[in-house]
Amino acid sequence: MYLIKSPLLLKWYYPSLLWNKSRTEKVIYLTFDDGPIPNVTDFVLKTLKAFNAKATFFCIGDNIVKHPDVFERVKTAGHAIGNHTFNHLKGWKTDDETYLQNTLKCQQLTQSNLFRPPYGRIKKSQIKSLESLVLRSQSTATNNSQLPAPSSQLNIVMWDVLSGDFDTNLPPEKCYKNVIKHTENGSIIVFHDSLKAFDRLSYTLPKVLAYFTEKGFKFSSL
DSSP, X not given: OOOSBOOHHHHHXXXXXXXXXXXXXXXXXXXXXXXXXXXXXXXXXXXXXXXXOOOEEEEOHHHHHHOHHHHXXXXXXXXXXXXXXXXXXXXXXXXXXXXXXHHHHHHHHHOOSEXXXXXXXXXXXXXXXXXXXXXXXXXXXXXXXXXXXXXXXXXXXXXXXXXXXXXXXXXXXXXXXHHHHHOOTTBEEEEEOSTTTHHHHHHHHHHHHHHHHHTTOEEOOO
């Protein structure tokens, strides 16, 4: 059981999380969870490039370790990177310290200020711990610089449209209609660059990009 459109009640209950961007501009924010994966992520990158679209990839740390070349291609293409924990942990079933350490382990690889909880399931106590983190870049500004590395806070990103591409019982056409029906200005849309989702992703993504491009929308990273 899952909801395609995130309900207002959830947004009210978790007010500090990012559910959507400005509703005044014709911009859509495509996001891809669970990669990087050979072939599937490469298909996504090729399709986005064909429409001059930018997106955000919420990566699993273990997949980054297994497929560093694919991860580098995502970064080289100019897309944003997000943290999706190292082992795709479900927050509701994980103690806070384990969840935090697993996220930090992935953070060493992603070096991102964006985080999405797997399954969208996270405790308020885990949110509090993650939002209190101060992230520091591993890079230095210049040689011989005595300035500290820049820091930022971790932003927890949810969504307002769930494509349903992970659902193996969902026909690809229905996946496409889910996105078309519920997307509006500023929508953050979830897809998955995973083997499980590929049948629906490969059908839906090009059609979504074509549909909204024709209607004058732009696709940006977070």
